[in-house]
Amino acid sequence: MNDVMWKRSLALFAVALLLVLGGCGQLTNSSSTASTGTTSNRKVQTTGNYSTTGYNSVVTEGHYKTSAARGVAADYANNALDVKGMETGLMQLSQDVFSPNKYTFQEGQYISAANVKNWLGRKSKSNATGLNPEANGSTDPDKRVPEYLGTMVEQDYMTGSGSKLSLGGISIALGMNAVDYYQKEQYGATFQTKVNKDKQLQEGKTMAQEIVDRLRAKNNVGNVPIFVTIYSLAEQDSLVSGSFIAKATATGKTIDKWDSVDQQSGVLPTVNNQKPINSADATAFNNFKTQVQNFFPNLSGVTASVHYLDGALTQMTVNIQTQFYGQTEIMSFTNYVASVANKLLPGNAPIQIIVSSVNTTQALITRNSGEKEFTTNVLQNY
Amino acid sequence: MNDVMWKRSLALFAVALLLVLGGCGQLTNSSSTASTGTTSNRKVQTTGNYSTTGYNSVVTEGHYKTSAARGVAADYANNALDVKGMETGLMQLSQDVFSPNKYTFQEGQYISAANVKNWLGRKSKSNATGLNPEANGSTDPDKRVPEYLGTMVEQDYMTGSGSKLSLGGISIALGMNAVDYYQKEQYGATFQTKVNKDKQLQEGKTMAQEIVDRLRAKNNVGNVPIFVTIYSLAEQDSLVSGSFIAKATATGKTIDKWDSVDQQSGVLPTVNNQKPINSADATAFNNFKTQVQNFFPNLSGVTASVHYLDGALTQMTVNIQTQFYGQTEIMSFTNYVASVANKLLPGNAPIQIIVSSVNTTQALITRNSGEKEFTTNVLQNY
Known part of the structure; x- marks a missing residue:
């Protein structure tokens, strides 16, 4: 064989390797960029990304940065499936805005547990920041003002690499009640006010803008894109989680165009x-x-x-x-x-x-x- | 390129493919010979073999052939870990005798539930086939005769293909008590007689030969190789399963040379x-x-x-x-x-x-x- 022919053979060999390695799926996906150094020279590291849809996640000095607000927000959900559904779904929808190739995932750090507790409540003298409307005194299912916002999830998406990670974007999911469960008296029977999808969307969009305003006012958030989504919560006894119904991004002070999301479970x-x-x-x-x-x-x-x-x-x-x-x-x-x-x-x-x-x-x-x-x-x- | 060189290149290409496909592990293993036809033309089918160490298993008319004796034998085990340990280990050890490339796995069908119940008991007037020795009347831990055999597992290995599967070999695991637990009176306190490894081996080897004799006397077993193993059972409160300590094969009427097995958990x-x-x-x-x-x-x-x-x-x-x-x-x-x-x-x-x-x-x-x-x-x- 002369030189040229050898090169052709080698090229053929290389193509074969690439073709077949490409078919190995999982196995090649696993070669990740993870750093798990034991020394504390690099205080911030990432988890590595072994799943097909996942992000690298932020790890600080070997500890995972958990969300302070998650426990509070999860307690507000009537159906445990919704908590998983909102968390997984928000991460999936965020991929179109904050690409896993460029961004690193971090549990929400900007909306505190106290924020969540107050924001999910009704607006009142003692709770000026409540996102749900003031009660009107009625206990009739169709005359009272329901609580529209049931729970919420924040996720942060970081840019940069190594120990120089900085906030690149925030994703928010607002869980809107399809049914607002309430008692007429403490420990009394539970009654229901239904909220239709149009009303969920209308109230959710207004609240989303308010949350964007509040986040922009916080330290360190600056002008990063804020991705907001509206999720229709499942009923208490539902066997399936609810679903996302709308999404939008605020690149500046106001939310740009809303898109509908067609998710079904x-x-x-x-x-x-x-x-x-x-x-x-x-x-x-x-x-x-x-x-x-x-x-x-x-x-x-x-x-x-x-x-x-x-x-x-x-x-x-x-x-x-x-x-x-x-x-x-x-x-x-x-x-x-x-x-x-x-x-x-x-x-x-x-x-x-x-x-x-x-x-x-x-x-x-x-x-x-x-x-x-x-x-x-x-x-x-x- | 002339013909010879083309052939050389193609050979190189083929070697590359084989090398890399070999590295794909799981994914290529998955291309199996499974048949899952809905029609009943082929009454016997196999499960397909997706695991790295496993066998195809026998499925008859869409139903798995379960072992009638398993439930009985499992009840005799003092430590649930031993049941899994014996089943998995016996299958692993059987691979050297009955290669997964040639044999199909079937749950034990030749030792019936009644057999297991009688064989695991003490020999007595009412139980002539008991493999454990007659009691000598003593209740002193060191003077009484312990029950040596605690439980047992049978596995069958079939040859042939399609609906023409026939018995190719039998594997037996004898679970020998390291500790025999007993009561001096019904519902009384539990006492222990320890059995050392040498005694476990000695008793196990004798019982194994007896079981080979009994299997050879059964219909349809014929002269297939019978692979026998001795397993030392864990103590009741052990956090780990016991381990196999010896193995041998009976190709004819008598068991050939025993080999020791060095298994540790x-x-x-x-x-x-x-x-x-x-x-x-x-x-x-x-x-x-x-x-x-x-x-x-x-x-x-x-x-x-x-x-x-x-x-x-x-x-x-x-x-x-x-x-x-x-x-x-x-x-x-x-x-x-x-x-x-x-x-x-x-x-x-x-x-x-x-x-x-x-x-x-x-x-x-x-x-x-x-x-x-x-x-x-x-x-x-x-």
Whole structure:
């Protein structure tokens, strides 16, 4: 072989390597920029970003910067699913504004726990900063003024690198009540005032502008973009989280144009003969459920939660409850579930299948975005 | 380029592909031979093999062939960790005798529940097949005859393909008591007779030969190889499972040469100032634990179970209990744990890190054999 031919061969070799490495998915994604130095020379570090959609996160002197306000805000949520839904969803929506390639994630640091407590309350003599309107004295569901704002989440997005991180942007989610639960007397029965989507949007937009004003007035926030979103909270007994309905960015003092967000969440199989969000996905899930449920003589439940953004499936989480938990039984079952999932569950969307028995996770079967096949993990907890 | 050179280039290309595909681990393993047809033309199918160490398993008409004896045998184990340890370990040891490339796994079908119940009992007038010796009437810990055999596991390995699977081999694990717990009177206090390893081996080997004889006498077993193993059961309150101590194969009527098995299990950090099984691994774990524990203000526990075969780490399972469970907190923490694990935990061995809060699994961070980097999964359970 002469020189030119060798070079051609090598080029062919390199192309082969790249093509195949590209197909390794997860494995190559994992090569991250994480720094986990034990010395305190670099006081600020980041966690590394191993997930497909995630950000690096800020770590200061080995400690995670937790949000002081989270505990307070979470207590205000009527449905625990909403807390996870708002946190995950706000991070997902923020990616279009603050790219994970450029920004590092930090739990909200600018709205304090005291702020959250006061802002979520009604405006009154003793609470001048309350974002919910003053009560009008009525206890009639349709005549009283409801509390529109139920809870809120702040997330910060940092720019720079190493120990020189500075605030690059703030994301806010306002959780608006679809139902405002209230008592006519302390410890009395609970009554409901419904709030329709138009009213949620109207009140949310006004409050969002007020929050932007208050943030701009704070030290150190300056003129960074503030991304604001409106989330419609689920009812207390809902099996699924609520959903985001609008988003906008304030690059200066006032919020620019609002865009609607088409997010939907549901459970499969649907309850009370409800129409599924996407009937093809529901059929696929039902076929999967049928094949999986026949595997063991006794399998107590196969359910799924599904999340859609602009009509596209963004996450499916399947929960399988089984009473069997021999280690080899779980190993065989996990392999079987993965093969049925590969064949029947919808393509392209990230899917997690959680196998539990006796309230303990036994196995996890996952496929991330862009991956073709499911990966299995049987928990080796012995 | 002439023909010869083209062939050389193509060979180089093929080698590159093979090398890199080999490195893809999980993902390429997933292209399995699973059949999940909905029609019943093929009555016997297999689960597919998605795990790195696993076998295909037998599925008959969509149903998993469970072991009738498992429930009975598991009830006899004093420590639940032993049940998982025996099942997983027997499958691992069986790989050297019944290669996963050639054999399909099936839960034990030849020793019935009634067999197990009788065989695990003492020999007596009413139980002629009891493998444990007759009682001698003494209740003194050192003078009485203990029950040596505590529990047992059977696994079947099938050959052939499609619907034409037939028995190719049987694996047996005999769980021998290191401590025999007994009462002097019904509902009375519990006393202990210790059984040393030499005695466990001696009794186990005799019982193994007896079981081989009984299996050979059964219908349909014929002359398939029978792989027998002796497992030393853990004490009741042990934090780790027991371990396999000997193995042998009976290709004909009598068991061939016995080989000792050097399996050890332990917990990290060690308790009561015990010396760890491998001090380098223990140091690595402690460094990992220190870095991880500083992350959140309050992290309730970081422990690990470790398993060794012939001195080499075969499995490390790390359990992290945290009181934090904001979804973004868990996402950040998971990324951080993966980066610290990549840097500090021992290489080459499969490792699972299970992050839990409020008794619910929140995230799983894994690296299988042959993989370089950890893969993260934050459970999207909302």
